[in-house]
Amino acid sequence: QVQLMQSGSELKKPGASVKLSCKASGCTFTSCALNWLRQAPGHGLEWMGWMDSKGGNPAYAQGFTGRFVFSLDTSVSTAYLQISGLKAEDTAIYYCAKEGYGDSNAFDIWGQGTMLTVSS
Amino acid sequence: QSALTQPPSASGSRGQSVAISCTGTSSDVGAYNSVSWYQQHPGKAPKLMIYEVNKRPSGVPDRFSGSKSGNTASLTVSGLHTEDEADYYCSSFAGTNNLLFGGGTKLTVL
Secondary structure (H helix, E strand, O other), X not given: OOEEEEOOOEEEOOOOOEEEEEEEEOOOHHHOOEXXXXXXXOOOEEEEEEEOXXXXXXXXXXXXXXXXXXXXXXXXXXXXXXXXXXXXXXXXXXXXXEEEOOOOOEEEEEOOOEEEEEOO | OOOEEOOOEEEEOOOOOEEEEEEOOOOOOOOOOOEEEEEEOOOOOOEXXXXXXXXXXXXXXXXXXXXXXXXXXXXXXXXXXXXXXXXEEEEEEXXXXXXXXXXXXXXXXX
């Protein structure tokens, strides 16, 4: 059974950087297409992009370029999201999610989410 | 403003049916059969309920069904149960590196 385990909550000051992690178990990591999504408090979901775990080529949605970087460490089956130059509006729950059912663009397995708070 | 438009709220009595709409454009919902629906209870991660417009993942009750007409997709919940009370989000593929979500609909079971 595939599970995604995300790192714990973070409290950061504006301007700082943070690296969130998402460890996959129960799937061949290189066959897990892992996506990142954001949910600001009281708001809906936003798709941030995804990381091709085979080729390692990240793809970013509009609005998530520049300060956001996806990376992988296949040796520990873990995907990372690094955010630099943190702003108050980055405060949100960040989810990693696995795409299922071929190229359905549907996410069948989700991590539990990581709460990031950016505050001085 | 969210890219896909959902009503902010919907309600129905236990046992009744309710439909939630998700309106996009001819570049997203109308162009692709990659519409998904997610259920999210407070404090929990979203759960996939429908993919590719009308397919149910294993374990999702057949009370949940999806459809699409033109630029509007719909999620119908039949025979409402108390536990169906949650937020529901639609999503649609909109081209390379473009996946859109709706703003969410809060479903209340009366």
